[in-house]
Amino acid sequence: MKKLIRDPQTVVPDALAGFAAAHPGLVRVQTDPDYIVRADAPVRGKVGLVSGGGSGHEPLHGGFVGYGMLDAAVPGPVFTSPTPDPILEATKAVDGGAGVLHIVKNYTGDVLNFETAADLASAEDIQVETVVVDDDVAVKDSLYTAGRRGVAGTVLVEKIAGAAAERGDDLAGVAAIARTVNANARSMGLALTAPIVPHAGVPSFDIGDDEVEIGIGIHGEPGRARIAWEPVDGLVARLMEPILEDLPFTSSDDVLLFVNGMGATPLVELYIVFDAAASILRERSIQISRSLVGNFVTSLDMQGVSITLLRLDDELKALWDAPVETAALRWGR
Amino acid sequence: MKKLIRDPQTVVPDALAGFAAAHPGLVRVQTDPDYIVRADAPVRGKVGLVSGGGSGHEPLHGGFVGYGMLDAAVPGPVFTSPTPDPILEATKAVDGGAGVLHIVKNYTGDVLNFETAADLASAEDIQVETVVVDDDVAVKDSLYTAGRRGVAGTVLVEKIAGAAAERGDDLAGVAAIARTVNANARSMGLALTAPIVPHAGVPSFDIGDDEVEIGIGIHGEPGRARIAWEPVDGLVARLMEPILEDLPFTSSDDVLLFVNGMGATPLVELYIVFDAAASILRERSIQISRSLVGNFVTSLDMQGVSITLLRLDDELKALWDAPVETAALRWGR
Amino acid sequence: MEALGTEWALDWIRRSAAVIAENKGELSALDRAIGDGDHGENLDRGFRAVIAKLEGASPETPGAVLKLVATTLISTVGGASGPLLGTAYLKGAQAAGDAPGLDGAAVVSLLTAARDGVVARGKAEPGDKTMVDAWTPAVDAATRALGGGGDASAVLEAAAIAAAAGAEATEPLIAHKGRASYLGERAIGHRDPGAQSSALQLRAAADAATGA
Amino acid sequence: MEALGTEWALDWIRRSAAVIAENKGELSALDRAIGDGDHGENLDRGFRAVIAKLEGASPETPGAVLKLVATTLISTVGGASGPLLGTAYLKGAQAAGDAPGLDGAAVVSLLTAARDGVVARGKAEPGDKTMVDAWTPAVDAATRALGGGGDASAVLEAAAIAAAAGAEATEPLIAHKGRASYLGERAIGHRDPGAQSSALQLRAAADAATGA
Numbered sequence A, B: 001m002k003k004l005i006r007d008p009q010t011v012v013p014d015a016l017a018g019f020a021a022a023h024p025g026l027v028r029v030q031t032d033p034d035y036i037v038r039a040d041a042p043v044r045g046k047v048g049l050v051s052g053g054g055s056g057h058e059p060l061h062g063g064f065v066g067y068g069m070l071d072a073a074v075p076g077p078v079f080t081s082p083t084p085d086p087i088l089e090a091t092k093a094v095d096g097g098a099g100v101l102h103i104v105k106n107y108t109g110d111v112l113n114f115e116t117a118a119d120l121a122s123a124e125d126i127q128v129e130t131v132v133v134d135d136d137v138a139v140k141d142s143l144y145t146a147g148r149r150g151v152a153g154t155v156l157v158e159k160i161a162g163a164a165a166e167r168g169d170d171l172a173g174v175a176a177i178a179r180t181v182n183a184n185a186r187s188m189g190l191a192l193t194a195p196i197v198p199h200a201g202v203p204s205f206d207i208g209d210d211e212v213e214i215g216i217g218i219h220g221e222p223g224r225a226r227i228a229w230e231p232v233d234g235l236v237a238r239l240m241e242p243i244l245e246d247l248p249f250t251s252s253d254d255v256l257l258f259v260n261g262m263g264a265t266p267l268v269e270l271y272i273v274f275d276a277a278a279s280i281l282r283e284r285s286i287q288i289s290r291s292l293v294g295n296f297v298t299s300l301d302m303q304g305v306s307i308t309l310l311r312l313d314d315e316l317k318a319l320w321d322a323p324v325e326t327a328a329l330r331w332g333r
Numbered sequence C, D: 001m002e003a004l005g006t007e008w009a010l011d012w013i014r015r016s017a018a019v020i021a022e023n024k025g026e027l028s029a030l031d032r033a034i035g036d037g038d039h040g041e042n043l044d045r046g047f048r049a050v051i052a053k054l055e056g057a058s059p060e061t062p063g064a065v066l067k068l069v070a071t072t073l074i075s076t077v078g079g080a081s082g083p084l085l086g087t088a089y090l091k092g093a094q095a096a097g098d099a100p101g102l103d104g105a106a107v108v109s110l111l112t113a114a115r116d117g118v119v120a121r122g123k124a125e126p127g128d129k130t131m132v133d134a135w136t137p138a139v140d141a142a143t144r145a146l147g148g149g150g151d152a153s154a155v156l157e158a159a160a161i162a163a164a165a166g167a168e169a170t171e172p173l174i175a176h177k178g179r180a181s182y183l184g185e186r187a188i189g190h191r192d193p194g195a196q197s198s199a200l201q202l203r204a205a206a207d208a209a210t211g212a
């Protein structure tokens, strides 16, 4: 295994040290327990937003800490949800008196650890609301599964809820906006290669030179199906159809189209995917009003892509357009 | 070869179509000949900035077209400099009467094709100045080589010269700023893997599972030396020492530290590299005043990293901080 | 037969830590097949922290040992298994109370409380291909052994055997909880890593009782 | 011996296009070793465009054929080889002027002008491991053949043989121009792709003259 690391055991603290050195005006990085907060946290009177989860999805979540988005991010070990302690400490650090929203991707580990942290925070008289993100249509949402995973749609939830908090919405309001985003967002991904987790040193799954995993998650979980590689239009259709049918998105909908790389996919390919997805939307008379293209919710060095569609209304558009200043997403400031 | 593409022959036009669809308010994409211009080009009275080169380095250059940076980008085929025609057309499209600056990475092909285009533009009474970027210390700059390559430092030249043009500097002034940036920037890169050029379908060079190429370029050229993999601090020292000694950077210098991914390197590793580089600068009492971390000047799906140091003064800092609004770099607007 | 005391509890946990360390790679490999490949790493991180904690502490009852294990696992493991196993030890500790020693009946209560804790937090049923598929047969077998007159050690031996069988029996199942549920039919043929690690811990408990 | 006319020039270019297409993979492989792996692709794109252009045009002199080749290569090849080879054909076309046919002396002038054009734009000297290392021995050999009384066809045959030898002779060299110069000593042992493709084009010119 060749990686630009010091030691598989210190990947997370070493990257946090680099993050702190790179963005001193923007964030403070706390260690032991590890979390990242806005440099000006807590912001008095503003609802605090905390998210977190396993590391290896960078820039998620630390790259989204800053004005107009998250107040804190809690990085667990690679692909492993953080424990309650740092979540609790981050929650305390960002509580400006208006309560704290936990944005949790729907994985058993994340849900349970955030749940414990929320209980402990309540015991310290901090009001906590939790929104669970579960935008991945690759997974059947039923009583007989752990439910849909939270994937790339998480960025959209964090951005838009962050803007709502920044404009002064109260905790219930920010939580409601976050739930609206989640309810209107659908994602699905594919992988060309498996990630290599540093402490494992081998790919998380084996995949042939001409094979593609469809419906993958962001933790090196294999997908639901393996198919032979085909040109981009066919692959994109396999992602777009389940997404479009699920909500469903219908003609004359206004959407944000988010093409997200899994970490090792070059940008030039992401734009080709965008083109293929845009063609499908054009055929269905669905209007692309906003877009996002890049590596935002990644899976270490996995090659692959996910597509997220978010149905927009005027309020969501305004919140999306509102200023944001984070390491990985920035405009208007 | 598994890539998210339609056909190796249509990678560039397909990606341009996606780029146009993703950023309609920001840019116009012209085809036949292919180039990207600011949506509001030409900007009357402002010096126009044109850059370009082979594709496969995304977001360079198209991702840097917009307010405060480039007026146009001319993408050649993958890793192949564009021909004079699209450079000439782009030059004409962005000339707002104050002349046009060509920012050219120092490769024989880029230099020659931009030279021809500049001649043709002059023949049409457009004033053209050319700045050649050659920041790569891996290559000996002597009469007996093609000279240093232009690599990641190009982004810094484009950002800072773009800000100078936006504040109203004339052509000579913008060119002088661009040359100042180039004169104060030094870069060097390494690769863990070779890129796979779409029409080749095989890696540009062979490299073992425990080997690293030091001093690589951005076109899949092998580097100057091959070494065994070692932990990040050793690898980063091999990049930093030649960089530091070359200018040389000395104690109490103020610098911008730019850690650039080659396309398939996860962000978490780039931050670890940042940490390692920051430690070396700390030891030498060199102050990191600005930073940039991400995949900005890439080499398709190559895994690797380059480090760029730019010595800053107050003017360069102010121009760096000035608003910019492009697909890949955005702040202040 | 004398009751199992603090020494047993300490030995149990040390043996668990050792067997988890030894099987770290295998547990992560099981998790790689149907999860995210970190289960061995997660538990090993937790149990190493437990061992470190035990060095500075001198818990005086089996319950106190298990409480320390619970809080340490909760604050170091993360993932799904951290809160779930942590809850198991926490509820087990509560069942053990501050009794200096545990007889067969107390061991059955401990195991039952642990299992119920996992189920309450994780909502998995038997057959969902989770650690519950090790804990539930273990509790059932322990209860039967106690009914048949078994002492604490016999109860634990029955639990350990049943847990191992339960872990193995997860192989043909489709998962309904945890990450493996994302895979649908592709989970078939793979053993659940959490069931396997639970079986290892129960085997450690039984061996600590007999000094095997 | 009759002079080489427009038919010869058209045949030369068609043969060049064919041999470049045939050797595209090999030329890119040479470029992969010491450059960026696109040389075959670049030239093939250019010569395919030339063939397409020739279909709609009917240039009436060898000079007109070469002028069309030059402008097409300049506007379709890109990279280093586009402007350099384009200049070669452009200067060659200028040397040919609007003569309907070229005798041995005219061919030598054409080749010399072409080589001088490459050198003027690219500043490479013989031994720098570039296409100049095919063109310069070709010009020298052509000049000698002319001096020895050779006709156009003999002059081209001499040029083609010398160009092929020149291309081969780039193998042991360190490069001083182009991308291969970045490699220092690692360029040793690899043939320069631009020298090789130049040799192929000169072989095409000679074969077109003899109808081989």
Ligand SMILES: Nc1ncnc2c1ncn2[C@@H]1O[C@H](COP(=O)(O)OP(=O)(O)O)[C@@H](O)[C@H]1O
Pocket (backbone or CB within 6 Å): A079, A080, A081, A108, A109, A110, C031, C035, C036, C037, C038, C039, C042, C043, C078, C079, C080, C081, C082, C084, C118, C121, C122, C123, C124, C129, C130, C131, C132, C177, C178, C179, C192, C193, C194, C195
């Ligand atoms: N809802 C649940 N109830 C009981 N056990 C569960 C549940 N979800 C997951 N598990 C157990 O957790 C194990 C995975 O643990 P681990 O790999 O450490 O966490 P993660 O899945 O977060 O990476 C599974 O093998 C399974 O036994």
Ligand SMILES: Nc1ncnc2c1ncn2[C@@H]1O[C@H](COP(=O)(O)OP(=O)(O)O)[C@@H](O)[C@H]1O
Pocket (backbone or CB within 6 Å): B079, B080, B081, B108, B109, B110, D031, D035, D036, D037, D038, D039, D042, D043, D078, D079, D080, D081, D082, D084, D118, D121, D122, D123, D124, D129, D130, D131, D132, D177, D178, D179, D192, D193, D194, D195
């Ligand atoms: N300065 C130069 N003078 C003459 N020939 C050169 C020079 N630089 C490069 N070349 C030739 O160009 C060839 C490479 O062409 P090509 O691969 O098409 O362009 P690029 O190097 O831009 O990818 C080299 O093999 C060499 O023969």
Ligand SMILES: [Mg+2]
Pocket (backbone or CB within 6 Å): A054, A079, A080, A081, A109, C036, C038, C079, C080
């Ligand atoms: Mg995990």
Ligand SMILES: [Mg+2]
Pocket (backbone or CB within 6 Å): B054, B079, B080, B081, B109, D036, D038, D079, D080
């Ligand atoms: Mg090239």
Ligand SMILES: [Mg+2]
Pocket (backbone or CB within 6 Å): C031, C035, C036, C037, C038, C039, C079
């Ligand atoms: Mg796991």
Ligand SMILES: [Mg+2]
Pocket (backbone or CB within 6 Å): D031, D035, D036, D037, D038, D039, D079
């Ligand atoms: Mg080349």
